[in-house]
Amino acid sequence: MNKIKWTLMTLAIVFSIGGAFATRSHPPKDVENGLYYYNGFGYIPVDGNQGQGYLCINLANVCTYFFNSSTQTYNPYTVGSYTPVGVTGK
């Protein structure tokens, strides 16, 4: 029984830690240069950090974009609807 127990525990530990590293998101380098939101006319730099200056709410739409320097386009980064903090009453 002890052998089964420790085999299961070892597998659980290896799969969970390995899985966490394997599914870790690798944000594109361009994200470091800042994020933008689309206001219907153009791309505007976001206001501060997520949760402090703005919120990404719901699951529809694209909340923030980053400027892809190699393709010179704005690419989606986070899901949600861009909402300034004050609007939600938070």
Added chain:
Amino acid sequence: MIRRQVLIECIAALLIMLFLYASVSKFIDFKTFTGEMNNQPLPNSWTPFLVWFIPVSEIIISVALMTERTRLIGFSAALILMSLFTIYTAVILLHFFSYVPCSCGGVIKKLTWKQHLFFNLFFVALSLGGIILQRRKHFFHYS
């Protein structure tokens, strides 16, 4: 008796996988996790406490589930934590807060809030099953 013990080990292993995966995912991308926590409809003043309390509790529960002596405590703590997550998910789905935030956290972030609710309920049931089996085992062991 052996079948029950194997079942307890499997439940413990599944919970360990869930909690270790969740906590390690949070620690390796701590900045994103902090942003996602601020994005939740809870006061931002809670964030410095929650960003440490949640992953550290998940690790402590995982360790408690590994040894026979602390397993019942581990199952009980898992039940409490998973119930809290489930209540929070239900409250979000019931639009109790002024907005619905994005659902976040590793691979689990791909789930919608409704899927999150069923996912959490499954692990609440597993924790409860673990407590019942572990208690029965102790009862038969000492009687």
